[in-house]
């Protein structure tokens with residue numbers, strides 16, 4: 087995964103609280119292998135009616151080039167399904183700006199190079215008012231932790247650990263590999279101090 | 294506070310910290326890693342990198358999300374069959390123990406783990422499922438993770454985490470008759486919001502929690518995630534040890550005594566400081582139901598629905614949208630709302646105690662609407678059948694089926710129809726959660742049984758009077 091410091095693209099608003107991961111990707115699409123792409127399933131039941139026709143009131147149906155999503159409180163709450171992030175990323179979304187995020191979602195987002203930026207409530211409402219059901223060019227600057235739209239500059243919050251990870255495109259498995267010896271030592275100590283924490287392959291099986 | 298007084302959470306976290314990076318992230322050792330069908334993405338990532346599973350013995354697989362609850366021998370849907378087969382193949386390839394479709398121990402991962410004694414106090418438990426918080430009922434540090442993180446745990450048996458803040462929810466007094474852990478959970482989530490505990494590890498404490506069974510504590514910890522928490526925990530005590538002793542994977546003999554001695558130390562120090570303290574009065578809590586499309590949209594069964602005309606604009610929009618989806622009228626009484634069907638099951642309320650309570654309401658009565666009862670595990674099913682509970686459900690007219698996630702998420706095909714209203718003992722009333730256009734009301738299993746008997750959302754208290 088490559089790192090980045092600037093996202094420049096069209097922003098679109100989804101003025102709702104609690105857009106959960108069941109809405110981001112309904113469960114019935116989750117057996118699809120990732121390589122087939124999850125973009126078509128993003129917010130599927132909000133975007134399409136039960137006959138499969140696109141809903142007129144859904145901004146994402148008019149602005150399929152959207153790269154930045156502005157939304158309200160508790161975005162990505164619920165199920166830990168990383169497929170919710172795959173759907174956003176495969177659709178072309180690079181950053182989500184919200185009042186707050188579900189913790190697991192935010193962590194999944196960062197692991198896939200999607201920026202979860204937190205902005206204060208009045209600024210969110212301001213952006214939502216400004217975007218309406220249209221779109222506007224926006225710049226999200228990860229170095230400066232700020233959003234620029236028109237002449238306005240809006241600061242955003244992001245965990246510093248996640249900021250570094252996104253800037254550098256770090257991969258956790260690679261990073262952990264260098265700690266192999268520390269992990270091995272820890273394991274030995276754990277087995278000593280808390281033997282019940284270990285299991286051998288045959289433990290618990292009826293003899 | 295003395296310099297080293299710590300919370301329960303701190304103690305378990307500290308015991309798992311392999312190292313801390315300069316940026317503050319901690320690398321934590323994982324004692325138990327539970328995987329299910331949804332872990333296919335993670336196994337695919339591992340395969341891409343040609344990495345082995347670091348600790349196959351500490352990894353446990355179980356079929357639950359896609360498990361058919363009927364005709365298990367012939368799975369008609371090829372996608373479902375493939376999801377189950379993929380898990381069974383992936384676990385077999387890596388030498389991972391897997392409770393597959395034909396295993397008598399099969400069940401929902403968060404029911405099976407405790408039942409088998411895989412869940413123990415002081416352990417760090419991960420699973421690619423948000424309700425992993427359930428296992429915190431034993432004083433374990435248990436939290437859900439995403440697919441990339443599952444791949445990381447498979448490859449390294451560790452996880453990078455930033456230390457969350459701590460919150461203690463103390464419940465004083467006593468719960469009223471027919472008021473359960475589910476009502477308590479919905480009550481606090483309604484009060485603090487679905488993101489009220491975001492970024493926090495919760496410890497549940499106080500007399501109400503101390504007097505709760507393990508089943509109740511599991512329900513409570515399970516729903517922590519619906520209030521946005523990273524995890525929920527209860528300090529282990531004799532109730533915990535009695536539950537665990539003798540379970541297949543629990544320590545035995547000398548090991549058992551040593552373990553219990555260690556576990557007794559797993560309590561927050563008297564002067565430990567929490568980032569946030571909430572106190573609730575158990576007596577204030579009534580049987581609670583959700584009316585909207587987020588678990589925070591919950592009210593006592595005796596209340597009236599909110600009226601958007603009395604709310605600020607952003608909130609009013611939200612309430613209006615939820616009511617429209619749910620087909621409800623602002624300001625009307627919740628009680629008496631007709632339901633189309635009921636569901637009893639899930640990792641929240643599919644345990645034996647839940648089934649006993651629902652059966653106490655249903656015994657000798659008929660359900661006015663159709664419904665499904667899916668025990669949380671094959672062992673819960675067998676136990677319930679030994680107690681004759683299955684007969685009570687079927688005599689009432691409900692369907693008694695095999696165990697799995699079933700209608701909680703509908704991946705196995707057990708779905709609520711579009712526009713249909715379901716009284717459900719599950720955990721999420723999100724739009725479309727139980728099926729496209731499905732209208733879910735969350736409540737305790739006893740309240741679901743009451744809804745079955747009357748065909749409406751109703752107060753279970755008079756129906757349970759004199760029965761428990």
Ligand code: SF4
Pocket residue numbers: 357358401402403422424639640641697698699701702720
């Ligand atoms: S029962 Fe429902 S919430 Fe629990 S693990 Fe299964 S799908 Fe998830």
